[in-house]
Amino acid sequence: MLKLLNISASYQDIPILENIYLNISSKLFYGIIGPNGAGKTTLLKIMTGIKGPDAGEVLLQGKKINRFAKKEVAKIMAVVPQSSFVPPLFTVEDVVSMGRYPFQQLRFSDSDADRRCVDEAMEKTGINGLRHRRINELSGGQRQEVIIARALAQTPQILMLDEPTANLDIKHQMKILHLTSALVRNEGMAAVMVIHDLNLAARFCDRLILLHDKKILTMGTPETVLTPAHLKTAYGVETSVGENPLTRSLEVTVLDKKGAVHESVKQCVNY
Amino acid sequence: MKHGNYFLMMGFIGTGLLFTACLAVMIGPVVIKPLLVVKIWVHQFTGGLIEKEWSRIPEVIVMDIRTPRVLLSILVGMGLAVSGAAMQGLFRNPMAEPYVLGMSSGAAVGACLAIVLGMGRVFGPFAIPILAFTGATVTIFVVYNIARTGNRVPTETLLLAGIAVGLFLYAVVSFLKISASMENLQNVVLWLMGSFAMATWMDVKIVILPLLGGICVLCFMVRELDILQFGEETAIHLGMNVETVKRILLIASALVTGAAVSVSGIIGFVGLIVPHMVRMAMGSRHRILLPASALCGAIFLVCCDTLARVVSQPSEVPIGIITAAIGAPYFVYLLKRRKNAVNWW
Numbered sequence A: 001m002l003k004l005l006n007i008s009a010s011y012q013d014i015p016i017l018e019n020i021y022l023n024i025s026s027k028l029f030y031g032i033i034g035p036n037g038a039g040k041t042t043l044l045k046i047m048t049g050i051k052g053p054d055a056g057e058v059l060l061q062g063k064k065i066n067r068f069a070k071k072e073v074a075k076i077m078a079v080v081p082q083s084s085f086v087p088p089l090f091t092v093e094d095v096v097s098m099g100r101y102p103f104q105q106l107r108f109s110d111s112d113a114d115r116r117c118v119d120e121a122m123e124k125t126g127i128n129g130l131r132h133r134r135i136n137e138l139s140g141g142q143r144q145e146v147i148i149a150r151a152l153a154q155t156p157q158i159l160m161l162d163e164p165t166a167n168l169d170i171k172h173q174m175k176i177l178h179l180t181s182a183l184v185r186n187e188g189m190a191a192v193m194v195i196h197d198l199n200l201a202a203r204f205c206d207r208l209i210l211l212h213d214k215k216i217l218t219m220g221t222p223e224t225v226l227t228p229a230h231l232k233t234a235y236g237v238e239t240s241v242g243e244n245p246l247t248r249s250l251e252v253t254v255l256d257k258k259g260a261v262h263e264s265v266k267q268c269v270n271y
Numbered sequence B: 001m002k003h004g005n006y007f008l009m010m011g012f013i014g015t016g017l018l019f020t021a022c023l024a025v026m027i028g029p030v031v032i033k034p035l036l037v038v039k040i041w042v043h044q045f046t047g048g049l050i051e052k053e054w055s056r057i058p059e060v061i062v063m064d065i066r067t068p069r070v071l072l073s074i075l076v077g078m079g080l081a082v083s084g085a086a087m088q089g090l091f092r093n094p095m096a097e098p099y100v101l102g103m104s105s106g107a108a109v110g111a112c113l114a115i116v117l118g119m120g121r122v123f124g125p126f127a128i129p130i131l132a133f134t135g136a137t138v139t140i141f142v143v144y145n146i147a148r149t150g151n152r153v154p155t156e157t158l159l160l161a162g163i164a165v166g167l168f169l170y171a172v173v174s175f176l177k178i179s180a181s182m183e184n185l186q187n188v189v190l191w192l193m194g195s196f197a198m199a200t201w202m203d204v205k206i207v208i209l210p211l212l213g214g215i216c217v218l219c220f221m222v223r224e225l226d227i228l229q230f231g232e233e234t235a236i237h238l239g240m241n242v243e244t245v246k247r248i249l250l251i252a253s254a255l256v257t258g259a260a261v262s263v264s265g266i267i268g269f270v271g272l273i274v275p276h277m278v279r280m281a282m283g284s285r286h287r288i289l290l291p292a293s294a295l296c297g298a299i300f301l302v303c304c305d306t307l308a309r310v311v312s313q314p315s316e317v318p319i320g321i322i323t324a325a326i327g328a329p330y331f332v333y334l335l336k337r338r339k340n341a342v343n344w345w
Ligand SMILES: Nc1ncnc2c1ncn2[C@@H]1O[C@H](COP(=O)(O)OP(=O)(O)O)[C@@H](O)[C@H]1O
Pocket: A011, A012, A016, A034, A035, A036, A037, A038, A039, A040, A041, A042, A043
């Protein structure tokens, strides 16, 4: 559905990504992991066509992404950006309705289809009760849900989320991850999420993409990606990888230099 | 806001505008009764639906002197307020307005050139508006291209470039002043101070199309302006052609500013304080903000112009001085009161 062919990208002549090949297919939940500054956001910007690559091609449904009209891209792909600046004085409904922009023919009123999609998006994200609240009065978790609802109102086939769970409490983190994986399971969407929490990534994502030193270090199922050797290369820390008995998914525990579990970096939170 | 409320609100402000206009036509050295004003209007604008039962003098005062003047201040007030609101929305900056972007200085250079070179004698009444609009458009394109990096135009650099170019153009106006003849100099100075004293039906006819046209274009972009509040990247994600939208907004704004400046000179603060007051009262959603600013800007400028006429009768105060006298203290008050960015916006 979305293909990256031999992509290289840079900021002001500083190379950030080199020779990236990637293939995003529907019905799969992809997690992009890697240390801070590895280029995860940059990779997402390349995939969404916001940033042009220095070399290589981005193909959306077999066609170069920069050949699409912007509105056509927005009908296929929706983005929840890393830092969503939220201007005050808009209601939740106003914001979610903005997701219908690429479809809107009429200048001043919404069609029935538009209104239905907005309602559905709010339903799925569970923010129906907030409809008339102002977004600047909401909590960070609720705001993030509003932004996700706006993306869903675009009725996309690909959903991109850049660290949507950062700064959220565990309840909201779980809510967003459950929602995303439900969209992938039930509606056949492709989801691409940048995520820092390796245990959550292992538990929810079908495929992981580990970025390191401008390249994709490794990519595949959580079992193939999350090995102590890979994590040592990418993050420079010793880890132990086991199975969580409750969730039956992989669990990464960071060890300190002596090989013992270091209290302050203990990552084995059982959700 | 529900649809019903929306139309109620606009209807309310619109009625206020009609009322203000009527009041402004009444007031002057010769006071004319409100009913007579309405009768003369109805008689004139419906082609004699009401029998004429008054002398020629009030009719001349109402129709030839005061009505075109009030109409012109309505049009200019709408234009300045709407383009101010649109520029603030585009730049997500409450200080943005056509003046800050150098557009009005560009229009002023064009208009001053027309006056100094005496082009009015050759090209008739269209010389000043055309040169003013050309000045505004050329300026915004120069500013836009200075600010451009690659195919993007970052907002911050655009504002900075606007301020720099505006200051330069202001120097050009000063240069035109010292190189003008005595008679032309007087005209330039009078014109620069801003005034509707010379308003005629001809002026109204010249600017009504560009002003209303530009205002309509800006009001058509309310959805885009709303989305732009979330930043340009989000706008692109939602499928907006941000650079095209920017260009449309800038050109429409230049058209409105050029037309307004050409008939009334430089009138400051309207584009700054009117949208600001509306925003505080009704929120910053542009589908409300723009039309409401248009109506409120018209009311505000009609009031200021009436003040300009009556405060020191029989002479007149330039309206630019009135708007500055009201606008500057109000702005200082806002600055003092401001606690955080949320309050401000
Ligand atoms: N707009 C920019 N201009 C210059 N450098 C940038 C810009 N954005 C990101 N970078 C640099 O690119 C690198 C990768 O950034 P990013 O993709 O945001 O990383 P991540 O999302 O993985 O933390 C970082 O070193 C960062 O400093």
